[in-house]
Amino acid sequence: MTESSAHTEHADPTSDLWPAPYASGAVDATVTVPGSKSVTNRGLVLAALAAEPGWLRRPLRSRDTLLMAEALRTLGVKIEEGVGPDGTGEAWRIIPAALRGPATVDVGNAGTVMRFLPPVAALADGPVHFDGDARSHERPLHGVIDALRVLGARIDDDGRGALPMTVHGGGALDGGPVEIDASSSSQFVSALLLSAPRFNQGVEVRHVGAKLPSLPHIRMTVDMLRVVGAQVDEPETGGEPNVWRVSPSALLGRDLVVEPDLSNAQPFLAAALVSGGRVTVPDWPARTTQPGDALREIFTEMGGSCELTDAGLTFRGTGRIHGIDVDLGEVGELTPGIAAVAALADSPSTLRGVAHLRLHETDRLAALTKEINGLGGDVTETEDGLHIRPRPLHGGVFHTYHDHRMATAGAIIGLAVKGVEIENVATTAKTLPDFPRMWTEMLGV
């Protein structure tokens, strides 16, 4: 963007400022949260690879999931967006077909699309070109590219192990054993496992390297593979540590209901904590692999209390917020929201185990430090996280760097600090396009 266009009214919607609503009292609301991004995009991939049609009910409709659906359509899969057979809400029917190239896939800035689809493309009959937002060229993909080459795929990239690249699908892939370093993203492991039932020999993925982040997301991959009939050996059910094996098999077409996105529930639960109020999220699953479930424990330690009933999860704040010392390596995507709450607490916090967030939608550790400090905060980056020492904050612009979770983190701070303006709140469209309306409705403003 040039200097002059920055000053042209509405020339760049991303420069718009959204006045974050201030909570003048305790929030008391029930907030229905749309489907999980991670479940929706896994569900789409598994249904596309199945031997028969399947349904995905209550899918998330957002930029990341529509990019996934569009990419699969480009590869030949039919996805009908409509209402389920019993009229109970949105349901997508996925009709698998022979995967074909040539095709071009736009990954946007969706980690799930840029990592989960190259193995699918390797099964297509022709070249599949991958590209996306500028940030997609910087996010790590080497684990997927290198592994696919070992497993028999031909890939042209510019040698950086990142996008843009072309996967020359050969109609099938050998598969077999492969070692990868997935310490920069658990999605490398998930990507290889999701398509593996369709590889001639299945796959054996061995993670070699520093600690693997986001283990619940790998559990989600394994669980969903098993639901569609795949055979998976993995560390948590008696397998070797850091090794996952998937056998070749046909996948079943299922009728899957997508759980609410518990990471997107985070700002709403945080609103109860920050305002000393009460928020209920209906349909909170009793058992789930979503990392957002950890909020029950984390936000309770930070001063609230929660109760899971038939009505959903009800979270209550007490008016006091405490700092926390916590390793977020397993639940990294919760970091921006936790950092926002921690900046408003009555004692310091240390968030650890999240160095890999430097390679997420933006460098989240740098962005959170800069933006919270820009409002008068005292945050410092550590090697693998953040130290947050709460200070009285003031209003100002909270920049979001095309990161949906930066926008929602800024909105949390805005509940307690007058005059916070969120730059480009529309970036929440990545996973929660309706965020501004949901937020103002929750507050009754």
Ligand SMILES: O=C(O)C1=C[C@@H](OP(=O)(O)O)[C@@H](O)[C@H](O)C1
């Ligand atoms: O597999 C998934 O659905 C995800 C895995 C995690 O990625 P990383 O392991 O790269 O952090 C998470 O942060 C991301 O939001 C979604």
Ligand SMILES: C=C(OP(=O)(O)O)C(=O)O
């Ligand atoms: C890291 C995230 O997304 P992605 O799937 O693009 O990695 C996220 O949603 O916080």
